Amino acid sequence: MLLTSRTKNSGTRTPHRLRATALLASAVSVCLLAASAPSTPLGVGDRLFPHLGNPGYDVASYDLSFTYPGSNTKPLQAVTTIDAWTTTDLDRVNLDFAHGKVDSVEVDGEPASFSSADEDLVVTPDDPLPGGSWMRITVRHTSDPVYGEDREGGWVRTKDGLAMANQADVAHLVFPCNDHPSDKAMFTIRVTAPNGYTAVANGLSTGVDRAGRATTWTYRTQHPMATELAQVSIGRSTVLHRTGPHGLPVRDVVPTKDRALLEPWLKKTPGQISWMEGKVGPYPFETYGLLMAEANTGFxxxxxxxxxFERDLFTEPVYPKWYVESIMVHELAHQWFGNSVSPRTWSDLWLSEGHATWYEALHAEEQADRPIAARMKAAYGASDRWRAVDGPPAAPKAPKPGQKISIFRPNVYDGAALVLYALRQEIGRPAFEHLQRAWVSRHQDGVATTADFVALAGEISGRDLGGFFQGWLYGEKTPPMPGHPDWKPEAPQPAAAK
Incomplete structure (x- = not known):
């Protein structure tokens, strides 16, 4: 996620659009089939989101079916099927799910009772599930795109339909799931919509079936995916196809009326993919493309x-070309850093956003003569302040009450890219570039931690970097910058007079 500036004529990005809109808990609207033992919400113990995710099972695949009613103010009918391995004996299974009405639940084809517990859907099969067994849970439910003023994310209403924005913890506003990046899975997504709409989702199309007044679109991923990265677009859209490096299919989704207007930007993607491949190695997925949404998200x-992407980023002439292209590269870089190699915990977010910011800045340096050292010097000046307010890069402070996306702060963007700049200064460019390639290769399609990165950096550099990373990732104050003894943190701001 990149929080994008809408300050006109500035030519710089500052992640300032963290809305005050709350992401408060709301009860799942369910039809209680049985009043079994009291239900409680669980979680995998994430430091920043302690009730997110659920223990006891490992999801292998999701099969999602949505029926769009032709209005983005009405609930979609949906069926979610989850195939998973149990990792321990379970007499009930907790799923993350909120803001939908559950009609029925089946476990291995048999009806199961269910209840709600905060933002968990608690499923109780007739017979306990032994550890090490395969289970299939099928939930028939609604998926509601309309929230109160206290909610943000999940379904995003666009001018002509819907899109998804599930980061960091709101995929479960759309479908029942194990909503934590540590449990990645394969996805099949089906969308049925009235004729005249186009539906696109993650992965590759496996079929388009027209029946009467409706069309069903089916997509399937070829690599595992975290729930926060799921995407479904439904709108009066056109899908544009082109070829990327090595024959990679590239497809973009744009409002039909803006096809010609957006083409000058869209045609840049294959070259950007080639540029990234030159830095870190082969593109890790089966396809890529941009979804241009007529929506005001702020990110x-x-x-x-x-x-x-917000369509207006590309259509408002106030944004410099280099700035827009660097944002495109930021999201592209995430396909390697954050998507293919996902953070095991949300405290590891710096590994995703820091690397995406690094390649955003590096692209601006190489393609637009915007020196990365100048940007990093400015970040160094602000780093102590960011650490005081938001926490150090690898130990960010918990989200503010009611503002779950407030974990996306400067300390995990430019503050984390600053750590990478310091590391390159410390171990040298050849070792640093070797590390980047090895990181995405070794952990492809998996999850990884800060400790994994520290260990790999030490392995490749042949040095014990524990002390270096301790200060840069966890210190209250920013360490001296290797090679730049003249760089100084900004002086603290004087206290306001009372």
């Missing part, structure tokens, strides 16, 4: 294989 989002 761009790296949904896997189909990055979400």
């Amino acid at each position: 761009e989002l790296e949904t896997q294989t189909l990055s979400l």
Whole structure:
């Protein structure tokens, strides 16, 4: 996710559009089939989102079916099927799900009782599930795109339909799931919509079936994906196809009326993919493309294989060309850093946003003569302040109450890119570039931690970098910058007079 500036004529990006809109808990609207033992919400113990995700099982695949009614103010009918392995004996299964009405639940084809517990859907099969067994859970439910003023994310209403923005913890506003990036899975997504609409989702199309007044579109991923990266676009759209490096299919989704207007930007993608491949190695997925949404989100989002962008970013002439292209590269870089290699916990977010910001800045340096050292010097000046307000890069402070996306702060963008700049200064450019390639190759299609990165950096550099990373990733104060003894943090701001 990149929080994009809408300050006109500035030519710089500052992640300032963290809305005060709350992401408060709301109860799942369910039809209680049985009043079994009291239900409680669980979680995988994430430091920043302790009730997100659920223990006891590992999801292998999701099969999602949505029926769009032709209005983005009405609930979609949906069926979610989850195939998973149990990792321990379970007498009930907790799924993350909120803001939908559950009609029925089946476990291995048999009806199961269910209840709600905060933002968990608690499923109780007739017979306990032994550890190490295969289970299939089918939930028939609604998926409601309309929230109160206290909610943000999940379904995003566009001018002509819907799109998804599930980061960091709102995929479960759309479908039942194990909503944590540590549990990646394969996805099949089906969308049925009235004729005249186009539906696109992650992965590759496996079929388009027209029946009467409706069309069903089916997509399937070829690589595992975190729930926060799921994407479905429904609108009066056109899908544009082109070829990327090595025959990679590239497809973009644009409002039909803006096809010609947006083409000058869209045709840049294959070259940007080639540029990234030159830095870190082969593109990791089966396809890529941009989803141009007529929506005011305040951010761009790296949904896997189909990055979400605000249309106005490309149509308002006030944004410099280099700035827009650097944002495109930011979301593209996430396909390697954050999507293919996902953070095991949300505290590891710096590994995703820091690397995406690094390649955003590097592209601006190489393609637009915007020196990365100048940007990093400015970040160094602000780093102590960011650490005081938001926490150090690898130990960010918890989100503010009611503002879940407030974990996306400067300390995990330019503050984290600053760590990478310091590392390159410390171990040298050849070792740093070797590390980047090795990181995405070794952990492709998996999840990884800060400790994994520290260990790999030490392995490749042949040095013990524990002390270096301790200060740069966890210190309250920013360490001296290797090679730049003249760089100084900004002086603290004087206290306001009372």
